[in-house]
Amino acid sequence: MRMQGKTQEQVTQETRGGVCLLWIDNPPVNALGAELRRALSDALTRANADRAIRSIVILAKGRSFPAGADISEFGKPPQAPLLPDLCRQVECSAKPVVAALHGTALGGGLELALAAHARIALSDSQLGLPEVTLGILPGAGGTQRLPRLIGAEQSLRLMLTGRPIAAAEALAMGILDKVVEADLTEAAVTLAMHLFGETPVQTADRRDGMRDAKAYFAAIAAARRAETGAELPGPGRIIDCVEAAQLLPFEQGLAFERAAFAELVVTPEAEALRHVFFAERRARQMVGAKAKPRDVAQVTVVGHGADAVALCKDLLRADYDVTLLERDAEALTKGLEAVAVSLAAEVKSGKLSQGAHDALWERLFPGLPGDDGDAADMVFLTGAYRLPGADVPSVSAAAGAVIVTMGRVGEGGARGVGLVLMPATRNGRLAEVLISPQTLPEAVATLLAVLKRLRRAVIQGQGTGVNAGLSAVFQAALQALEATHGAEAVLALLGRWGMLRDKDRQADGAAAPTGPQDLFGGLAAPVLGALANAGLRMIGEERALRPSDIDLAFIRGHGFARHGGGPMFWAARRGLIVLRDDLTRWADDAPDIWTPAPLLDDLIRQGISLRDLDEA
Known part of the structure; x- marks a missing residue:
């Protein structure tokens, strides 16, 4: 049945043989906002009061277990129940609670799972605590519960890098109790039934990762040395909290973590990082973002300069067939040789195996104007020259811009798109898509699909752009x-x-x-x-x-x-x-x-x- 009331619409309750399944349903990523927290808290209270229920499973509909807290609430007046309080309610449940994970269980979502008494996940799940990338730290007990399960060294690795790990690695570490290939719901119900009648063991009482105190504090010291001179305060406070997990009683450790979180969340650095996070979200809201892209199997790169060579390699690695197009045989030979030399250097340095090199090289084809090869699904003109007939937005060559047309080189107009591929920086690689008023959304969507496979962040502009x-x-x-x-x-x-x-x-x-x-x-x-x-x-x-x-x-x-x-x-x-x-x-x-x-x-x-x- 679906619970009644506006604040409870995000949780659905189902009972199977004494197991209460609490389905989280807050698309698109089941973020743990205030309404969802209230609904889940109320559902947990009712489940514990129902004598027919012997254990509880928390799981989620849609594409993922909660992928984090709702960071739009940061800086606003807090609304009960706070996520730390909800996690403590899960942990203190008189009936065993199983967390069933799929998709990406990140941040507050993983902290919620850590508060459960057992955790099971689909094999393709990803788990992580990425709060450090927002200038903060896990503030719902993550710095206190995770070290109790897996120790300081691995906990710090997860929290200081912010990078997610696969379910298999999480199982090996001790974060998960079981990983399944399919039928997550059935497996979670079976696990919950196995816990019937058992007194739940709280994560707060676990000491699996704290048995070797010497190794624990050695990991703390090593992390402090590695973070000497860090640009942001977050990593240092994460280390402090993991140390506090060993030194303080659990409730005091939670209070220490919460104070550190409150200190970090109001820093200018954290505010800036949240701004960039939302900027990346907004940037996806552009012309063509929801249109249906055309299938692209082959991409033609025009020119043989350094930018063209780098683009060829990126496209090959993204599993595209690539045609290197030049206006004469001499220039084409130079281009192919440049790609060959670059790939050979990667083999010599150990960055690329010989087998991978051979597979990439097999997908690279030569092309000259007039060949059938110029009919690729997508054509990149690298700015060395422009073939006749391409009607595209105005682009500054000095900005490193290239021109893109969908279909044959001579096509343009509504299928013409400008593209600026910026050099790689420490913050990643950016592409700027330049459109004209005549550009079809389908053309933009097709280019965006390619850029996604190239792992480029994307913004959109007009004219000469940003x-x-x-x-x-x-x-x-x-x-x-x-x-x-x-x-x-x-x-x-x-x-x-x-x-x-x-x-x-x-x-x-x-x-x-x-x-x-x-x-x-x-x-x-x-x-x-x-x-x-x-x-x-x-x-x-x-233009922006x-x-x-x-x-x-x-x-x-x-x-x-x-x-x-x-x-x-x-x-x-x-x-x-x-x-x-x-x-x-x-x-x-x-x-x-x-x-x-x-x-x-x-x-x-x-x-x-x-x-x-x-x-x-």
């Missing part, structure tokens, strides 16, 4: 600062931001700074102000969709520190009126980059914030 404008203004602002303050000051700023290039370090002997850095002090404000001003111009001219896309471009595409949030995040925190005053003052030095954008005055006059533009 990255070209950011690159130009960024360089102009740095040059203006260098003229006034010297090259060393500029290099120091880039070092704080994590944006020093290898050649800058080698030429000047500069090393990237370690330890916490003030990302916004010193000369940072004029540069960030110039970038924010450029972003406002791009939004006003409809939203402010957070600009932040995402600067972080993922240019390498700005993720925990800095980006120039638009900085501008929002500074305030638009203060930003306008700053820009007006700086404009005397370089009017082209610091004269306030027309949109800035419009926003101030209408009382519209940058966050309003993000949510529009």
Whole structure:
């Protein structure tokens, strides 16, 4: 039956032979928001009060067990029951509770499972505690329960990297009690029946991972040494909490963890990381995102430069057949040789096995204009030249842009899409899809599907887009600062931001700074102000969709520190009126980059914030 009442619609109860199944149902990822927490808490209370029920199974509908807490609640007044209290309620249940996991059990979802008395999962499940990537720590008992099960070393590895692990590894560690290939519900019910009549053993009372105190504290010490000079406070507080799990009684350990969580969640770094998290979500909301993509089996790359070679390799690794197209045989030979040399170097260095090399090489084909090979499902023009007939958005070659057409090279118009593939940075690899008013959603959807297989973060723009404008203004602002303050000051700023290039370090002997850095002090404000001003111009001219896309471009595409949030995040925190005053003052030095954008005055006059533009 489905429980009644608005706050209980996200939980469905079912009884099978004395086992109460509590189905979580809060699409798309079953986030543990306030309504769901209330519904689950009420269901647990009723199940414990029902004499016919002998054990409880918590499981989820949809694609996943809860993939985390609802981070949109961070910074807002707390609503009972808090997730730590819900987890404690699960743990203190008088009747055994089994957590049945599928999909991705992450963050608060895994913490909920850790509070259960037994855990079972499908073999393709992923488990993890990624809170560190948001500048915080597991705050619902994760730092206290996980070490009790698997010890300090493995717990710290999971919490400090934030990377998920497969169910098989979680089973080997001791996080899970059983892994099944199929029929999760039936297996969970069977496990729950085996627990009939047993007094539940709370995770709080487990000591499996704490038996070797010497090894436990050695892992703590090693983690502290490795995190010396960390840019963020989160890792250090995670280590403190894992240490507290061994030193303090359980309830005091929970209180220690909660205090550390409360301290971290309000830091500027955590606020910035949450901003970037939501920026990545919003960036998926673009033209063509929900359209049906065409099937793509072959991709043609035009040109033989370094960018084309790198793109060929990426596409081959993504299991596409690739045709390298050039305008004459001599250029084509150079291109094929360049790919061959690059792959051979990877074999020599051990990055690629000979078998994998051979498999990749078999999928690479040569092509010349006029060959049948130019009829690939998708054609990438790498900017070396443009074949006649391609009607595509305006793209700046200086931005590293390429042109994409779906179908034959000569096709364009509604099937023409611009593409900017940014170089890899410490924060990943970014692609910017440039559309025109005539671009069909199907063309965009097809390109997005390819970029997903290439593991590229994606934003969307029009005309010359976002990255070209950011690159130009960024360089102009740095040059203006260098003229006034010297090259060393500029290099120091880039070092704080994590944006020093290898050649800058080698030429000047500069090393990237370690330890916490003030990302916004010193000369940072004029540069960030110039970038924010450029972003406002791009939004006003409809070259960018939203402010957070600009932040995402600067972080993922240019390498700005993720925990800095980006120039638009900085501008929002500074305030638009203060930003306008700053820009007006700086404009005397370089009017082209610091004269306030027309949109800035419009926003101030209408009382519209940058966050309003993000949510529009």
